[in-house]
Amino acid sequence: MSRPFPEIKGNFGFGCMRLPMQGGKIDTAAFSAMTDAFMSAGFNYFDTAHGYHDGLSEPAIRECVVKRYPRESFVLTDKLTNEYFSCEEEIRPFFQKQLELCGVEYFDFYLMHAQNAVYFEKYKKCRAYETALALKKEGKIRHFGISFHDSAEVLDRILTEYPQIEAVQIQLNYADAEDPAIQGRACYDVCRKHNKPVIVMEPVKGGILVRLPETAKNIVAATGSSPAAFAIRYAASYDGVFMVLSGMSDMAQVNENVCFMKDFIPFTQEEYDAAERVVSVMKGGDLIPCTACRYCTAGCPKHIAIPDLFSDMNAKTTYKDWNSDWYYGVHTGDGGRAADCIGCGKCEKVCPQHLPIRALLKKVSKVFDKQ
Secondary structure, X not given: OOOOOOOOOXXXXXXXXXXXXXXXXXXXXXXXHHHXXXXXXXXXEEEOOOOHHHHOHHHHHHHHHHOOOOHHHOEEEEEEOHHHOOOHHHHHHHHHHHHHHHOOOOEEEEEEEEEOHHHHHHHHHOOHHHHHHHHHHOOOEEEEEEEEOOXXXXXXXXXXXXXXXXXXXXXXXXXXXXXXXXXXXXXXXXXXXXXXXXXEEOOOHHHOOOOOOHHHHHHHHOOOOOHHHHHHHHHHXXXXXXXXXXXXXXXXXXXXXXXXXXXXXXXXXXXXXXXXXXXXXXXXXXXXXXXOOOOOOOXXXXXXXXXXHHHHHHHHHOOOOOXXXXXXXXXXXXXXXXXXXXXXXXXXXXXXXXXXXXXXXXXHHHHHOXX
């Protein structure tokens, strides 16, 4: 495990996009307790973005991390997201707002968020990279990087045009490594070609690699590992990966994850073989590979809770969950059924998994929208 940034403790980071909720708000008592367990285990890296939890993640970090720990004791990453600026002049005010929401004077890492071919052209037009590099010179950013969702070819172009990039956050897990849409391993290879340290997001694919079909779960169990440990250790075993993020929602997840990551043991050949067998099992099923990042829901004109409906579909068709009809009713109680989709395509433009969401919603509708 490479350690290019000495201020970071450990190889495991707290992703703050799936925090514990209570009454529609982030449960700050629970998040504080989770933070304490995470920090006491020897880790200190936190990752957020302005849109996480509809704007509640950054203030929660201020209350649960920043106000409770010395600034030099933790590492904080935030991001410049496409939806929150339309020209160069709007970037600095937005950045300052993020600092204030988080209660800090600088970010340890600041990433150009969810870069792809289309976003990259906008960021260049708005001189977003140049603005971030200027903020770094001013001491308001310690390290400059990108998070990325596109082909290896696009990533190669970005890293060639901006060699100042210090770290790249990519989606890498054993299910996506060879997936032609995600290109996890190919993107990793591009990072290695440019000698860029790697941050891994979605190591458990939004929980999909924890909620495995029974046959796949048995394959993992035979290695002596839990599904979460198996998936996260897979990602952390790549050379050049200095950080693996996990979006944790409760104390049990924190306790399990820090337990196997503080005494990290790289993957064995037996485990790599097992991972290939698990992928074969999953490909034989009919899972919708949605990671519940919820990028798709913000711009949906019909307010469809797309990730929740996909979860209901997975439970219904793959895991034979008898309760899925009830949950579908919960998720569409205020409207927003799969049948309400008008086919505008806004969701597909922002989906990091490149899912054919409109077609998938039609399938969901056939299963659930019986009336």
